[in-house]
Amino acid sequence: MELVDILTQDNIILNLKGNNQAAVIDELVNKLAENQLTNDAERFKKAIYKRENEISTAVGYGVAIPHAQSESVTKPTIIMGRTLPGIDYGGQHTNLIFMIAAPENASNEHLSLLSQLSTFLMSETFRAKLIVATSEAEVIKAIQEQEKLQEPTSDEESVSGKYLVGITACMTGIAHTYMAAESLKEAAGKRGMKVKIQTNGANGPENKLTAADIQKADAIVIAHDVQVDASVLRGKRYVDVPVKKAISHADQLIDQALSYNIKENNVDEPAMEDKPEPEEKSGLNFYKHIMSGVSYMIPFVVVGGIFIAISFMFGIYAADPESDQFNVFAQFFNQVGGEAAFALMVPILAGFIGFSIADKQGLAPAMIGGMMASIGGSGFLGGMIAGFVGGFAAKFIGKSMAKIPKSFQGLVSVLIVPLISTFIVSAFMFFVLNTPMSMLNEFLEGWLKGLTGINAAILGALLAGMMASDMGGPINKTASAFGLAMFAANIFEPSAALMVGGMVPPIGIALATTIFKNRFTIQEAEAGKASYVLGASFITEGAIPFAAADPLRIIPANIIGAAVGGALCMAMDISLKAPHGGIFVIPIASNKPLLYIGCILLGSFITCLIIGFLKKPLSEKERNNAKQMSNII
Template sequence: MKLEELITEDNIILDLKGGNQEEVIDELIERLRENNFISDPLIFKEAIYKRENEISTAIGDGIAIPHAQSKVVKNPTIIIGRTLAGINYGGEHVNLIFLIAAPENASEDHLTLLSKLSIFLIDESFRAKLLIARKQEDITFAIKNQEKKQENSVQAKSDTNKYLIGITGCMTGIAHTYMAAEALKTAAKNRGMRAKIQTNGANSPENILTVEDVNQANAIIVAHDVEIDTSIFKSKKFVDVPVKKAINEADKLIDLALSYKNTKEQISKKDNFSDKAKKSTKFNFYKHIMSGVSYMLPFVVVGGIFIAISFMFGIYASDPNSDQYNIFAHFFSQVGGEAGFALMVPVLAGYIGYSISSKQALAPSMIGGMLANIGGSGFLGGMIAGFIGGFSTKLIMKSMSKIPKNFQGLISVLVVPLISTFIVGAFMFFILNTPMSMLNNFLENWLSGLTGANAVLLGALLAGMMASDMGGPINKTGSAFGLAMFAANIFEPSAALMVGGMVPPLGIALATTFFKSKFTEQERDAGKACYVLGASFITEGAIPFAAADPIRMIPANIIGAAIGGALSMGLNISLRAPHGGIFVIPIAANKPIIYIGCILIGSIITCLIIGFLKKPLTLEEQKASSEQISLF
């Protein structure tokens, strides 16, 4: 059975009406009932929420995969729902929901197919195709092509009697951990190899490797985004990669691991994971920062929008001593500014620490972040507090690892947080806050005083970075700078950054409309969806086009975005909500009409550059495009 056999067009909803998690799940379950896949919606809903209450099925990248096995499921299926505006789902912003319904006695084949879907969703280009799909059949077509692509990528190799072992561990220990393990095991099975992959999940490690496993192994792969103890491997060489690489390139990694030709020296059975770990990788500072930013972002968005709403009542309407005073303006200002904004830096610091050393680092790092707020060191001080809290906690826990187990609970709850909080607090209070607050004041004064050419150049740089790799490290660096300025109540960079995110899909949409002869029919259809995606500040709509023709598309995106961003900064446009696109511009931008004009100018320039650079398709190319597996 293939994955496409579990997904029907009747079970695809391209425009979900629900505005929150519960409404969306109800909508999807009702469609399953209408299509006769379940016999009792209430029982199935109870099974779905039993799973959600254990841990949210939002896996990141705008995706949630709620799932349940139940006696009321008549036939296994996957129902797909899409909301371009997005919803809050378990604390994550989600656009795509894949609800999996499996019978109580679901076969192994069915469960394997469901795990395959999870693996597909890691592919950024595949996700983008689902976001820009205009019809249900576009979704099923993309899934069919993705399945065929995976089948074609499996090389005919025979490594019978060889043994692959490995460890996987992602940031949350939920979906990606198991997707990577599944990808490695599938690739090994296709070669005729045995495989055992230890998964360092959210609760505890499963399928734990033994010394015998290591002695027998011909290939070892460690795929992780968090620190993993690899001491059991001793002197044996292993492939060390991020989790996504194992999901996307499992076959290549096995080739590399086999090429190491590890000698068969035997490791003593007395050796185990309690040995001192060998450091195989450096700490990923970027990963920890992005983890903190992802948890901070909802506070930024909510705080910014609430403050913007308060200003709609009048500039001074939230001040009880003003003639403009309005109690609702006061409410929105207090919730957004005094509560939401006040939590941004502590949450950033807390979850940087959490990324480094789990929950024991949360309290000291968050307290350090609050001290950064109080002492004026702000966003940058919060980041430093998070790292100090995380690494000091890790060091203290490691130094106390030999204390009897009976006392470990007390140590993790009381001793470790107490000592690490003292370290973070002392560093922030006596060393960092004073010079960092001076640096922040200088930076804020400099940015606030930017006019003319300087403001134009900064706007162009930020928007161009946003459009350059659409979610990659350059994009994230620009976003982090914008968030730092946002936390310091400087809102002009946020406006330039949103221009950079909206221009690429909008510019491509215009190009597919006005230069039809230069795009295939499928590309023109996808271009229509880019209008909605671009207006919603969903840059991913541009990814399939950029991936298919990077030499022309990427420069066009960057130039158009940079010009739009330069105009935005040059005209002193501020934006008090860094996300949301057209939905927040009317209430969050100080000059909404002019701001929309900046976005349109950048989009038109991108469109014209694409139209100039791309050549019209020949009749042969048009014919070939309809016969080949389409990009879309």
């Protein structure tokens, strides 16, 4: 099978009509549906936007590669779109858009072909051919010619005598992984260097690095947006950057990696330990470690909350075999949600904090420490601390034993490190932390449960306002962490206020674009339609483009509307047993769903009215100007 079998002439649009990112994505998805390559276009589009919200797929060079795997895709496919005037895609001027669609069960061969296109696009000549092509047939011809030119570079003789190795890994393992690898290969090839890049793609690691590769390496570059196993590097210094930096600045990264002189310097010397480069992992990025744990924990929270809420639909005591209300299905849902999913929340949080700090060696001790926190009553906060203690203990012990003979290294990693670090974190939790932390948790729980009236309203306003303030930033994450801690303690009112804070901004802005159309450009009005869906789904990011364009008006409006909704929500003792999911979970997870929806709508209307009052009407010319993004003070 060849690339042209999945990028066929009828999958090419040489003259895209859309003049913005959303319109172009719609056009490409419609082509996918028109060619019967998806059985649910909206579902696939959501998968595309989920990927875009994680990190933009604009990769520079005038190219964007939106991509997703979805059960709605019937056949691995690439849809190509070209716009000669160009559009703003993820903040970058873009002319060529390749939408990669892969089914969940795509074969290795298909995924390799999809990834092959990414490497082709690193060629300036190939991109130029696509830009000047006058027909779909010329595009296909350019691809076929590029396939003939493409040759592996990893086994080429080194002219300079230098050897570059590396690992690339993006979130989906389809596009950016291979573009970064190709960029590094091309930059190294121009220097006459021998190259080997391990690509952690959707098929798993390919071109895997060996101990011999690391021993011979003169420079190492790791470009990744997800966790990679760097144990093969065995303590060598390396450049550690996001994937996009490798795509755009490969030459600079190779210069930096060569400057480490890893063949001449021993990284185990104290001098090397004392002078880590800013790009390298220092193990002290607390925010990243916490978010890593939270991201793995959230699915357990959501599933557990929804299943418990379903069990209550059969009756408050329907899960209890001793009750007259007993129902076996209620018992089933309660056991899955409360006894399984909720029981795993804190250990999963701690385990993946430890994994973020010390890779695989940190997982077991941190997770066991998290279970100790759960058993001992120190809960969410105790689990976070257990994750750090277990992770750093494993990291320190592993480094301390780096000089042990290689024949014993296997024993060190599977027995000695986990055994000692587990003892350390378990003893710390049992003898030091659990008792005072459980007392603190009991105090907080009692204080929160005792909040009524104005005090509850103030807390609700504060949480919702923080949630709406920076829409995914550190203030937002701080409020979310507090809500998750309370959720783990079976206090569900803060979760309701937080979801109000996340839903109000996009819905309020969407209402403003509908009611006060003359305050927005045509482009903004179109984007506002999507904000209805994003807001209803608790995807606050739908408000970000508007807030970025006009922060002095939009952000205060978002905070005020969210704070009012959150205050009313907590003042009326509204709870939510599923902290994510938006409108889809409210009917079953909230104790007062109609009142809750009313709080969200009231907050949204307040945001809408404030925006309408603060923003000035635009002239017809300004409204039709696609580049106009509102009057910023």
